[in-house]
Amino acid sequence: MSTIKFGPSGLGSVNEAISNLEKLHSLRLTACEIAFTYGPYIKDKEDALKIGAAAKKLGIYLSIHAPYYVNLNSKEIEKIEASKKRILKCCEMGHWLDAKRVVFHPGFYSDMKSEEASIKIKEGIIEMMITIKKNKWDIELCPEIMGKVNVFGSIDEIAGLVEETGCGFCIDFAHVLARYDEHKFEEIKKAFPQKKWHAHFSGIEYNEKGERNHKLTEVKEWKTLLKFLKGLDKEIVIICESPDPVGDSIVGKSLAK
Numbered sequence: 272m273s274t275i276k277f278g279p280s281g282l283g284s285v286n287e288a289i290s291n292l293e294k295l296h297s298l299r300l301t302a303c304e305i306a307f308t309y310g311p312y313i314k315d316k317e318d319a320l321k322i323g324a325a326a327k328k329l330g331i332y333l334s335i336h337a338p339y340y341v342n343l344n345s346k347e348i349e350k351i352e353a354s355k356k357r358i359l360k361c362c363e364m365g366h367w368l369d370a371k372r373v374v375f376h377p378g379f380y381s382d383m384k385s386e387e388a389s390i391k392i393k394e395g396i397i398e399m400m401i402t403i404k405k406n407k408w409d410i411e412l413c414p415e416i417m418g419k420v421n422v423f424g425s426i427d428e429i430a431g432l433v434e435e436t437g438c439g440f441c442i443d444f445a446h447v448l449a450r451y452d453e454h455k456f457e458e459i460k461k462a463f464p465q466k467k468w469h470a471h472f473s474g475i476e477y478n479e480k481g482e483r484n485h486k487l488t489e490v491k492e493w494k495t496l497l498k499f500l501k502g503l504d505k506e507i508v509i510i511c512e513s514p515d516p517v518g519d520s521i522v523g524k525s526l527a528k
């Protein structure tokens with residue numbers, strides 16, 4: 272049976288971070304993803320060290336979500352360079368925060384075929400991994416499965432990056448449902464044989480193009496997902512990205528018992 276850590280996306284501001292971690296701990300949640308989605312707002316190394324130490328003491332596993340505006344397969348080289356810089360800045364802060372994973376959206380197809388886009392994105396990941404290693408940052412890059420069919424990040428594309436670079440990954444189960452209109456549990460199980468999984472979840476609205484909106488997580492959706500996850504033998508961190516990420520994480524955790 273899998274072990275599953277539950278927690279929200281969103282830690283709150285620097286000033287509230289430690290009290291929010293205490294709240295999560297009192298609610299028995301054991302994970303939290305810091306949303307650097309509009310940039311790394313924790314800028315000071317001392318702040319990061321304090322927040323990281325508090326999370327560790329409270330038994331909360333921290334991860335980071337990198338900014339949305341990255342594209343490792345842009346047609347413009349400057350945009351690829353800027354994207355790598357943004358992700359690496361998250362890695363640096365993540366290292367001080369004692370966060371173990373930086374989740375990011377790998378990029379767009381930019382009129383290229385999947386294979387061509389994969390090669391470019393793989394190059395970017397390998398370059399960033401070299402910088403991470405050189406700086407001795409203890410953190411893993413995790414490209415995410417994406418919810419829109421016209422965005423790079425299918426199950427196979429993400430699994431391919433993992434296979435070829437040794438990077439981590441983020442399985443967003445809501446995105447999978449939106450992209451394929453199916454849960455694809457068996458495909459996911461095959462594509463990611465690794466013991467440790469990082470995952471996102473929430474309710475989702477979608478159409479034929481894929482993801483439209485994240486919404487509250489319905490109990491029946493949680494139950495379907497948890498039945499699958501519990502039947503595996505993994506160490507899973509599942510971050511809830513619904514409009515009520517703490518409330519929905521508590522529901523998920525209670526259903527996983």
Ligand SMILES: [Zn+2]
Pocket residue numbers: 336374375376415
């Ligand atoms: Zn994401």
